[in-house]
Amino acid sequence: MSLARAGPPEGPERPVARLFSNCGFVTSMEFFHFGPERRLFGSYVPQAGGEGASSVAVLCYPFGQEYVRAHKAFRQLALLLSRTGVPVLRFDYSGTGDSAGAATEASLDGWLDDVNEAIGEARRRSGADQVRLGGLRLGATLAALAARDRAEVERLVLWDPVVTGTAFVDDLETRIGHREGTTWWVYGFPITESLREDICRIDLRDVQLQAETRVIQMLSRPADNYDALAEAHVDHAGEVESRVVPSPWDWNYSDAMGGILLPRDMVRAVVNALGG
DSSP: OOSEESSSOOSOOOOEEEEEEETTEEEEEEEEEESGGGOEEEEEEOOTTOSOOSEEEEEEOOOTHHHHHHHHHHHHHHHHHHTTTOOEEEEOOTTSTTSSEEGGGOOHHHHHHHHHHHHHHHHHHHOOSEEEEEEETHHHHHHHHHHTTOTTEEEEEEESOOOBHHHHHHHHHTTOOEEETTEEEETTEEEOHHHHHHHHTOBGGGOOOOTTOEEEEEESSOOHHHHHHHHHTTTOSSOEEEEEOOOOOOOSOOOTTOOOOOOHHHHHHHHHHHHO
16 A cells, blocks of 8 residues: 555556456456546456446445555455445545555545545446445445445445544554644554544444445444444434454454464355355
8 A cells, every 4th residue: 555646647547357266166256547637546357247237336445554454355345245246446545555646645535536536437337227236344334334325235345443543543543653744644644633532523423325235244243332333323214234253353464474364264155245
């Protein structure tokens, strides 16, 4: 996950397609830039069996070191989900990964715009009317915030979501490597004061979702904040459920080996939640 790109690629771009073999299935995965001025980097996996998908999945990454830890799991999730007949789009937020922009200029509103751009791109590429949003940690939170105003989101899968932004920022503060003015550096990723303020305003318990949206919490462990979110969803008109799949859950961790985390049981469970 690079800290910044100077800008979008210059000139016309031809999407790069790669073939992956997964358990005997050969899957094509496209890599491309999209959105305003082609600033966002994305990858798209079509569904097995060709055209005609009624729903498309959009996966929202977590942030910072959690992105690094989860990247392989998200790639596996996309490949497996496509085999269920659901095409999948993943993308990097502005100022992260291979998308354009400086990491120190990132904002929550900007990332929400990116999620909405990704939804539009996924629908365009797949031809699907309905969208299934899935995300991990802060990505789950962004997915929920975006789903508030999107009637086409038929399903929302929240994998270990950040329920309150203050708790998330408090945890980041315990992991600061060094400071530059008001900017924290955590595992090599800058977190500006303005971004921290944006995140601290988040409380998923206050988010009102579309009545038609089915909500599934996918939890690596029971926790009070997840129970509180489930309680807040009691009055939601759509179907709501929580599923606990005991799995490693410390996503914001780094070690000398790079810290990759691939909880296979949870990945399969998330595939079932998004593709079932």
